[in-house]
Amino acid sequence: MNAEPGHTPFSIAGRTFSSRLFVGTGKYRTLELMQASLAASGCEVVTVAVRRERLYNEQGQSLLDALDLNRYTILPNTAGCFSVEDAVRVSRLGRDLLEQLGNPGADWVKLEVLGDRKTLLPDPAGTVEATRILVKEGFKVLAYTSDDPIAALRIKEAGAASVMPAGSPIGSGQGVLNRNNIILCLELLKQGDSSYPVIVDAGVGSASDVAQAMELGADGVLLNTAIAHAKDPVMMAHAMRHGCEGGRQSYLAGRIPKKLYATASSPWEGVISHIPGE
Numbered sequence: 219m220n221a222e223p224g225h226t227p228f229s230i231a232g233r234t235f236s237s238r239l240f241v242g243t244g245k246y247r248t249l250e251l252m253q254a255s256l257a258a259s260g261c262e263v264v265t266v267a268v269r270r271e272r273l274y275n276e277q278g279q280s281l282l283d284a285l286d287l288n289r290y291t292i293l294p295n296t297a298g299c300f301s302v303e304d305a306v307r308v309s310r311l312g313r314d315l316l317e318q319l320g321n322p323g324a325d326w327v328k329l330e331v332l333g334d335r336k337t338l339l340p341d342p343a344g345t346v347e348a349t350r351i352l353v354k355e356g357f358k359v360l361a362y363t364s365d366d367p368i369a370a371l372r373i374k375e376a377g378a379a380s381v382m383p384a385g386s387p388i389g390s391g392q393g394v395l396n397r398n399n400i401i402l403c404l405e406l407l408k409q410g411d412s413s414y415p416v417i418v419d420a421g422v423g424s425a426s427d428v429a430q431a432m433e434l435g436a437d438g439v440l441l442n443t444a445i446a447h448a449k450d451p452v453m454m455a456h457a458m459r460h461g462c463e464g465g466r467q468s469y470l471a472g473r474i475p476k477k478l479y480a481t482a483s484s485p486w487e488g489v490i491s492h493i494p495g496e
Contacts, residue, residue, distance in 0.1 A: 242442025432465025
């Protein structure tokens, strides 16, 4: 697979991966379905919400026990945190858990500092403040943000290893609502460093949404609900994998410019306009 055009290694937070698709572990009907979906997606990084009650399901099964820690880099996230203090505390808890397990994601955190419970949109000032604190403590911060280019730039300036602008609100399935803002985020964040990783995070609902994000030039896509709540999560995971790969190849290949009028696929020269004898 890696011999195909577009399958270039992807580096983020000091580690290199083949897959550019990051997949969450929440909302699946069973742990077995989660395992099959993660495998089908081809992902190498999985996110785990580090609130204590979410590490075990109703049957008392541990989420971390269901993950192959030799196969996946775990990206702890601070989902559900609405203050800087909570986000920092949960980040430290995630580091403690993964250090005990020897997983390379121990010093990583997907930072979410949310502004309100209805929209789950991020708190820009809180995200910047938490990023500064966690970077000083040695964390590699991958920070969730809105698609506001200036807010995204301020998070990068605070020391984030990656900025992750939302395509649309978390779990909404609306896809990339504002293409232009994502393009501006990419332009500003990659100024002076084209290798700086930008991941579109949140809101995708289908493989075409993933492909679109990748065609805009994003380095990767992070998703959860679109797979976990699909009618057939395993099939959707396959689709997301192909959407990510196809979108990346399309971006690298370079699309043709859009035009108002038609352009003939065949040359007009030599066109038969009259057949002798008719």
